[in-house]
Amino acid sequence: MKMVMMFMVMMMVSESSMIDQTCKETPDFNLCVSLLNSDPRGSSADTSGLALILVDKIKVLATKTLHEINGLYKKRPELKQALGECSRRYKTILNADVPEAIEAISKGVPKFGEDGVIDAGVEASVCEEGFKGKSPLTSLTKSMQKISNVTRAIVRMLL
Ligand SMILES: *[C@@H]1O[C@H](CO)[C@@H](O)[C@H](O)[C@H]1NC(C)=O
Numbered sequence: 001m002k003m004v005m006m007f008m009v010m011m012m013v014s015e016s017s018m019i020d021q022t023c024k025e026t027p028d029f030n031l032c033v034s035l036l037n038s039d040p041r042g043s044s045a046d047t048s049g050l051a052l053i054l055v056d057k058i059k060v061l062a063t064k065t066l067h068e069i070n071g072l073y074k075k076r077p078e079l080k081q082a083l084g085e086c087s088r089r090y091k092t093i094l095n096a097d098v099p100e101a102i103e104a105i106s107k108g109v110p111k112f113g114e115d116g117v118i119d120a121g122v123e124a125s126v127c128e129e130g131f132k133g134k135s136p137l138t139s140l141t142k143s144m145q146k147i148s149n150v151t152r153a154i155v156r157m158l159l
Helices: 003-026 029-038 046-077 078-108 110-129 138-156
Strands: none
Touching: 003 029, 003 046, 029 046, 029 138, 046 078, 046 110, 046 138, 078 110, 078 138, 110 138
């Protein structure tokens, strides 16, 4: 029984260090660790598995941002044009960037995965710029840029 416990503790230590070691190579260690630890798959994933978890986080954040955008049309009608642009940008993330990244990483062609991940950050930036400094989405934009940067660093480890 004691041996089993010790083995489990050792497993947990080595699992967390896989995430820690990987996240040390990214531009935002804390964000990386918290995203990966929040997913039950994180503890047993290899590098491409960790990259796929983060692409999933990009998908979740893009979905959340799109809902926020949809709610803003009524509250901020003066921003209609910029919001419309943002809707298109976030749909590109969901319908093109995310599936492209998942397919590329799963099939072992990480270069194309990197392109999709980088583009998610670019789309978020273009959306933000459309508000000419009066964006109601700034914190969501920053989150997307940060997740994109962290995910990119991990996808690059697969190249
Ligand atoms: C993401 O990475 C780019 C390129 O290295 C950098 O210019 C930008 O400041 C980063 N963004 C965030 C929010 O960390």
